[in-house]
């Protein structure tokens with residue numbers, strides 16, 4: 001995508017990957033508006049990046065999405081890029097009784113939220129040149145991590161949705177992108193200090209390079225082996241990955 005001259009809305013921009021992308025795009029002179037639930041995090045990011053703006057959003061709440069979309073279109077009629085990045089990840093228990101609150105909140109936040117957010121802005125985006133809808137999925141969309149089976153399923157579903165939406169928007173001004181990160185050092189699953197995870201600044205630098213090309217999928221080097229999931233032969237890959245994940249995270 002074109003990395004300059006945009007007005008960009010990023011959900012989950014108050015921390016981690018969203019904050020990293022927001023700051024990198026802000027530095028390039030784009031107008032950036034970030035969103036999330038925690039006002040303190042949003043305030044810290046906009047204080048550190050003069051000119052950036054923030055808006056409170058609960059992506060799990062359809063009324064909040066509608067309110068934010070209306071405000072965005074009114075305050076920033078030039079908005080042409082939406083980055084659906086907000087997400088949550090918790091360990092679950094696919095081999096046993098599922099915590100219904102975890103199930104519902106994960107699917108509502110990671111899958112229904114981005115679908116609703118895009119839906120609320122899509123007609124506006126179609127009226128813009130060089131419009132982009134991007135989704136942060138995960139390598140776990142391609143190789144599920146069994147100790148976070150519900151999370152992995154939401155990311156696989158996002159990948160599927162992206163393919164449908166990209167096709168259906170093929171004759172419009174809107175490009176649909178997927179950012180599929182590997183494990184990155186953020187608050188997600190308390191991974192800030194995880195040695196095996198990719199440092200956030202390195203991930204953002206590599207991602208920005210690829211984002212600046214014509215690629216539909218933003219897959220950094222460390223994520224490529226997962227994206228290259230072995231198709232019908234995936235079981236060996238998936239089981240081997242999950243043996244390693246169990247050793248790291250524990251579980252049954």
Ligand SMILES: NC(=O)c1ccc[n+]([C@@H]2O[C@H](COP(=O)([O-])OP(=O)(O)OC[C@H]3O[C@@H](n4cnc5c(N)ncnc54)[C@H](OP(=O)(O)O)[C@@H]3O)[C@@H](O)[C@H]2O)c1
Pocket residue numbers: 011012013014015016017018035036037038039041057058059060085086087088089109136137138139180181182183184185186187188191197
């Ligand atoms: N880190 C990784 O290893 C990794 C790998 C692959 C994919 N990802 C994906 O990358 C994205 C960003 O995650 P991250 O790693 O940067 O972790 P993070 O720092 O925890 O970021 C998640 C962001 O989502 C926001 N969020 C969560 N629930 C929300 C809600 N209901 N409404 C609005 N915003 C909400 C959070 O803000 P509030 O809590 O303030 O609302 C937070 O800023 C997620 O989609 C995640 O699944 C991460």
